[in-house]
Amino acid sequence: MNIDLNDLQAFLIVAKAGGFRDGARCSGVSASRLSDAVRRLEAHLEVRLLNRNTRSVVLTDAGQQLVLRVSPALLEVSAALDVVNQFRDYPAGTLRLNVPVVAARLVLPRILPGFLDSYPRIQVQIIAEDSFVDVLASGCDAGIRYEERLEQDMVAIPIGPRVQRFAVAASPAYLERHGLPRDPNDLLEHACIRGRFASGAIALWEFERDGQVIQFEPKGPLEVRIGGATDLAVEMAIAGSGLTMLFEDWLQPYFDDGRLVPVLEPWWVSFSGPFLYYPGRRLLPAPLRAFVDYVRDKRQELFPD
Numbered sequence: 623m624n625i626d627l628n629d630l631q632a633f634l635i636v637a638k639a640g641g642f643r644d645g646a647r648c649s650g651v652s653a654s655r656l657s658d659a660v661r662r663l664e665a666h667l668e669v670r671l672l673n674r675n676t677r678s679v680v681l682t683d684a685g686q687q688l689v690l691r692v693s694p695a696l697l698e699v700s701a702a703l704d705v706v707n708q709f710r711d712y713p714a715g716t717l718r719l720n721v722p723v724v725a726a727r728l729v730l731p732r733i734l735p736g737f738l739d740s741y742p743r744i745q746v747q748i749i750a751e752d753s754f755v756d757v758l759a760s761g762c763d764a765g766i767r768y769e770e771r772l773e774q775d776m777v778a779i780p781i782g783p784r785v786q787r788f789a790v791a792a793s794p795a796y797l798e799r800h801g802l803p804r805d806p807n808d809l810l811e812h813a814c815i816r817g818r819f820a821s822g823a824i825a826l827w828e829f830e831r832d833g834q835v836i837q838f839e840p841k842g843p844l845e846v847r848i849g850g851a852t853d854l855a856v857e858m859a860i861a862g863s864g865l866t867m868l869f870e871d872w873l874q875p876y877f878d879d880g881r882l883v884p885v886l887e888p889w890w891v892s893f894s895g896p897f898l899y900y901p902g903r904r905l906l907p908a909p910l911r912a913f914v915d916y917v918r919d920k921r922q923e924l925f926p927d
Contacts, residue, residue, distance in 0.1 A: 625666050627699070630692055632659030633671060635761050637689050641679045649761040650718075650747055701905040713908035714743035720757045721766040723849040725896055726750040728871050729766065729782035732924045737916050744909045752849035753820040757899075763910045764900035768893070778897040781917050783925045787890045788828070789870040791882040795862040803865075806836045806889055813864035814840030815855045817848040827867050829889035836889075840867070856882075895925075 632645075636656050639645035646653040664671050671685035681689065721730065726748060734746060749762060757765040766781060790809075803809055806829040816839075817825040825848060828837040842864050846855045852868065859866040860881045866873075870890070876882035898917055900910060 625663065626659075627696070629659040629663040629666075631696060632656045633663050633685075634689060634693060634696065636660060636672065636679060637681055637685060639761070645761070648720075648749060700907065712743045713741055713912045715907060715909045716745045716747060717764075717907075717909035717913055718747045718749070718762040719764055719766065720749045720751070720762040722752050722768075722896075723750050723852065724869055724872065725766040725782065728869060729896060733781070733917065733920070736920065736924075737913060740916065741909070741912050744912060746909075750849075751820075763907055764898060764913070766896050766898055768896050775902065776899045777902045778899040779914065779918060780895065780921060781898040782896045782921075783871070784895045784927055785892055786895050787870040787892050788867055789873050789887070789890055790827075790865055790867050790885040791859055791873050791876065792865040792885050793860050793862045793881065794883055796859075796864065797883060797885075799862070803885055806838075806886060809840065809865065809886075810838070812842075813844075814842040815858055815864045815866045816840050816842055816845040817852075817855065817867075818845055819848050825867075828891050829886065830891050831889045 632651065632655070635649045635651070636642055636645040639648050642653040642656050645651070645656050649656075660672060667684075669684045670682050671688060673680045673682055719730075730748065738744070738746065757763075800812060803812060806827075809827070814827070819825060824839055824845075826837050827840050828835065830836075844855075844858055844863060846852065852872075855866045856868065856873070856876065858864065860876065865885060873882060877884055898914065900906070900914070906914065
């Protein structure tokens with residue numbers, strides 16, 4: 623039976639992502655190409671693998687069995703073929719990373735230029751989102767997450783700064799009109815720019831000083847989606863519409879040029895920096911192995927403690 627392995631891979635992408643659009647978003651392959659591949663596979667096998675309608679894609683019993691049997695086999699085939707890469711002078715192939723927007727903004731710009739210069743035969747694909755998907759199910763090789771979001775049974779190594787802080791900022795014009803908060807409880811009387819996670823939860827604002835912890839849900843006239851609309855929150859703070867809480871490193875350029883002013887700095891909360899995480903397989907794909915080694919070698923140089 624002459625079946626294209628690429629069609630099998632396309633079927634697994636759709637099955638694990640739960641649909642053609644999500645599969646396309648995670649894999650970089652168009653939904654129409656994925657759909658054509660699945661149709662070819664079903665035609666070769668003469669059995670339906672997916673039940674489709676306008677709103678959902680559901681595996682048939684045959685499709686479920688195929689996923690269970692084929693997934694480990696394709697991983698082994700991919701790893702075995704990739705061994706060839708390790709005999710080349712330069713690793714080659716594609717590295718797919720799923721990262722939060724903040725990592726795409728603050729971490730990867732320091733790492734990727736040098737990495738791409740060092741490995742010109744590697745192509746890097748970045749999927750930046752804040753919905754914390756399963757990196758393997760989404761067709762990615764590895765991801766960047768913070769400690770509380772790390773998945774079990776994965777290898778994790780430090781990437782980026784090891785300590786970060788959440789900072790609160792406002793424009794000079796806003797503070798001139800409304801006054802400078804002296805205590806986190808004062809923020810209850812101020813316009814705070816709220817952030818909402820992809821899960822629907824509102825991001826709480828947390829402060830700590832001398833063992834005292836204060837946490838509350840901010841109030842204000844503007845709410846933004848964390849990740850995609852974070853830049854809007856910053857611009858609205860600069861325009862004087864309220865206070866924003868965000869990564870200190872993200873806000874630092876605006877502190878430096880005076881467009882924003884740090885607020886309640888003694889109360890800012892510190893937390894552990896991000897990690898690169900990936901499956902603990904013995905044979906990593908050559909592009910991922912090269913990236914892991916590069917991060918280990920260069921992290922201290924790029925992000926001094």
